[in-house]
Amino acid sequence: MTSNARVVVIGAGLAGVRLARRLGELGVPALLVGEEEHPPYNRVLLAEVLAGRYAPEVIALPAPDGLVRARVTAIDRAARTVSCADGTRIGYGTLVLATGSNPVLPPLRGLFTEDHELPEGVHAFRTLDDCLGLAKAVRPGVRAVVIGGGLLGVSAARALAVRGPQVVLAQQAERLMERQLDPNASRLVHRHLTDLGVEVHTECRVRDVRSLGGAVRSVELADGYALDADLVVLACGVHPRTGLAEAAGLAVRKGVVVDDELRTSDPDIHALGDCAQHDGTVYGLAAPALEQADVLAELLAGDATARYTGTRSLTRLTLTGTAGTAGTADPTAPDSPFGPFDLAAFGETEARPGDDVVQLADATRGTYRKVVVRDDRLVGGVLVGELGTVGALARAWEGAEPLPLDDGPLLHLLTNDGGS
Known part of the structure; x- marks a missing residue:
């Protein structure tokens, strides 16, 4: 089966949904392809769902009319089609990659079972399914270890703490959120988590995840100290999802390389959001992704002067x-x-x-x-x-x-x- 649309957007996250909606407002037909079963949602608010403050439907994004639920497996640039896991092929005039990013899974001993799966109780924290799985498992008395003390790790630890578990946060750097905050601000975040009952360890390297019967039991630190754990949350950052672009032969460095018109090395394919690298930078934040979507919508609607020159985040x-x-x-x-x-x-x-x-x-x-x-x-x-x-x-x-x-x-x- 082959269907055709002037613009096909792969990825139904913040950037993809924003682009599809803006194109619709500008009268440009667009087809949005998303692989998650859930309606599109605001990933920035996942911690609020985990904390119990918002129900999942509260963070839903207004979905554009043209939304296809499918997982894209390949891009055929010569035929201008994309192939999906269900056998569907979708034709495009212009293709936009808004594939986002994947969680970083650190190279820890014991992190994967013999079947190459995460042990029971070990969760990434990137998707709504991750969030719902954690929310189902969390309860008072559960021992939870969050690995990573950046923006994502702090959010996860705080959200877990208000649900009742015993929470330990293990941060390899010397302070929390070292990429965003100065030392004084980091100390206040540290104090806030401690006031919530979170046990914070900095300059602390995790080397081993230990399981029994397929379920996690403890996390071992580099100094040999073991932290008992019923839940482990991996909050070690993200990396751009560039597999489709690489397989299609597009230029990829840290992310999919784009110019000021957000074009890849193929002029009929654009990229934006977490997967895109513009002027040497992969932003990985919501604000730049939304700005890129607005610029690209103007370009695809015929505004030849629109340009993306970078974001001061x-x-x-x-x-x-x-x-x-x-x-x-x-x-x-x-x-x-x-x-x-x-x-x-x-x-x-x-x-x-x-x-x-x-x-x-x-x-x-x-x-x-x-x-x-x-x-x-x-x-x-x-x-x-x-x-x-x-x-x-x-x-x-x-x-x-x-x-x-x-x-x-x-x-x-x-x-x-x-x-x-």
Whole structure:
């Protein structure tokens, strides 16, 4: 069977859905192909589902009309068709790869069974199925080990903690979220997790996953210390899904290489989102993926001037949730450890020699704000605990305009909670 569409988009994540919807609004017919059984959803909010704050349907994305559930197995560039696992072939005029990324599975001894499957109790944390599997297994008293202390690991540990398990987070780096946060902000995140009862280990390398009868029983660290575990969550990062592109002979480095028009080495095939590498960068974040989708929609609709020139990424994470079975504390109380915990980071959060740094910290409230200024321009910042000023700061950073010479306006940006 062969069907035809002017534009075929492979991947029904945030980027693919955004592109298909924008194309529909611009009058361009598009067919969206997604392999997951669930309706398209916002992957950024999976931790909220795991925490019990949102039901799965709450994070669903408005699906475009042309949605096919199938797993694409090959691209035939000469015939301009894609083949699916069910035998279907789909013809395209323009093909867009929005295949996203896969979780990194670290090279640990014992991570896979003889059948090359993860042992019972070991979960990646990337898809809604991963999330639902974890939610089904989690309960008070369960011993959970989260491997990885980046953005994903912190989100997973926090979400698990409010559901009642005994949670241990093992981070190989010297501090949490070292790629996004400076040391002071990392310490506040560490304190927040500790207040929730999470046992945090940094500078800690996991070397072995031990199972019995096909089910995980413990995680062994490099120093020989063993952590008892009924659940293990792998939150070690992601890598672009480039298999289809490589097999089709497209240029691939870290991701599928694209130019400013998001074209691959084949002018009839574009790529965007987590799988794409633009100007040497694979962003792996929602905001750049959505921006790329908007630019590509304009291009495919006939705007010859549209270009993607890169994104100055803002990392924003709201760690929220309810107490669930974790305790009797009122989750809405301002000083409750189960209440919201917000953080945002943008640009360069670490100062270079000669940079000016403005910091405001409130140890009692657990809030921290810092901006880095270079040559009278805001080049980055980090906020923890309260994000009222993030909108104004992000706009000043994105505009890259010179700041006034005196500190008044900058301090106003840091302290004006109406800035968002």
